[in-house]
Amino acid sequence: MPRFRNSLRLLALLTTTATALSVSATDEPPAPEAAPAPAPAPIERAPLPSRSETMAADLLRQLPDAEFVSLKAGSADFVALWRPANVGAPKGVIILLPGEGESADWPRGIGPLRRGLPDHGWHTLSLSLPDLPIPIPIAAPEDPAEPPVEQAETDAKQPAEDEPPSEAGYLPEETAATPDEAPIDAETDEPTEPAVAQPNQAEQIDERIEAALAFARSKQPAAIVLLGQDTGGYWAARYLQQLAPADVRHLLMIQPRQPDGQDESLARLVATLKLATGDIYYRNSASQRSAARERLDASRRNSHPAYKQVGLQPLNGDPETGQEQLLRRVRGWLDKQP
Template sequence: MPSLHALLALCLLLLGAHAYAEGEASPASGEPTDTDASTVKRTALPERSQSDASALERQLQDKQQQQLKAAEESFLALWLPANVGEPSGAVILLPGDDESADWPQSIGPLRRKLPDAGWHSLSLSLPDPQAGIPPVRSADTDPASQPTAAQAEESTDEPDPTETAGTAPVENQPPSVTSDREAQRKAHAERVLARIEAGIAFAQQQQAKTIVLLGHGSGAYWAARFLAERQPKDVQNLLLVAAKRPDGFSPALEELIPSLKLATGDFYYEEQTRDRNAALERLQTSKRQKHPAYIQIAMQALPGNPAAEQEQLSRRIRGWLSKHLHTSAR
């Protein structure tokens, strides 16, 4: 009977191997399967502004760094005290979209040069522009909506209404999409304005007798909007450098800035047609509204000599601060 015993052993061996294979294929208890893998949450990536701030923390001296708090979140600000016995006040610098608190254009050079002119400088880190707001895509730009070559050949001059009924143009988004975008923009604006308010509070703690808001690019928009909405009594001076309104936000700068009636210095580069035309609109509106202290300064862009361009801006800013500054009544 040796052959019968051998056959029986072979069958048991095959059955054991099959059971082992099934055990390997089945998922372990508590592990996600293919059906629930899509529900596993991924760790959110940090904002670019947070990564930039972390890099600055490694590069700059600790005494320049200030961790301020606004709306339950901390953010980095860069502080340099004035290099004089009796400072004139503090200039709070607001960078534009995708710019850091030490951006090499305007923000960084000004924050380092203002202390030699008798001013404290405080440069704020602002949150990512419209963080969490998905871009608007139309059917023309969405790759998933583009027909294949075979579909293009089968298409006729008059499309089937049932096939196009589900696509909405960008300007005719569903109410839910529009409301979501508006809510996200409102949340972003609140974050920015809260950080500006925290910067002003810090400057007040340093006994700054005069506080000036200076914004570069979209930072100029946020400076003007903060002054229009919050109307702080201790801030009577506004400086704008290459002012730009961030996409999707209102009102327009030519409506917002002239209505403030504060001492305002509007610096722009005249070689750029769009910026020059926008500056002209702001100037004309300020005249119609009889703005009492609106000064516009045209500058020359020097792309081949960035050091000279930044020195030009620094001189013009210092000149405005010495001639057109309004001191706050405290």
């Protein structure tokens, strides 16, 4: 019996000890969880160079340094190619404007002319034009989740307890900012600054032509000529029609074309010019012949004083001879001008 009683006491003691340990374990606060690792900082990637910048970099590797000049258009620098005339008494400066997607030394038209005309008494300055901006699609804003109808009605009827109405009877969120107050950014609590508008493509091209003219004038030439190929012909005509610099005496266009997105027609631009204008096109394309006829008819209706068209037949399979033919036509037209 004593042995049984001792066994009960031992069992009771063990039970009490186990219960106490269980209660203490339950009362202990849980161990703090490890803080989540900070998210890695986003990697900022440098913007990709534009096509015109890539082509200019290629020319820097291929051509002598003496041919490059750095010009400033607005707040941006750009590269142009300069070749002095190979005669003692230069006739003037020809500023060449390539077409869309073409470089300042394009192998058809621009490149052969900028290298060949110096042998016939002309300085040449060939530009690179800015790329057409790529439109950025704007995502439609997502509709915020609407609260249930019953909750929305209740919220509308009952004002928040911690936001008493003002003396005028309006809740704080209903009061509008005064017109003189600048909008406050939610994250920074600082007034937001308006974005600075960037010049569009037409303004950038006008700035580059103006920079090229300033460089040409520094050479004190006897004459300045604008020569545009493809869409470069349109931009040259547009610049002359809007600004009409008195020291630019001639305009030459090679296979001119109106750029996409421009409402003012090339035929109207050319017809309203009052300076000597040469229009060289190729007869192998029906669309080119039709566009050339439209420009010719517009010039006649406006009694253009000195508009001349030259139609060329392309020499298929012999590009070198074709470029020599173009050079002869351009040189012949220039020699006939007063």
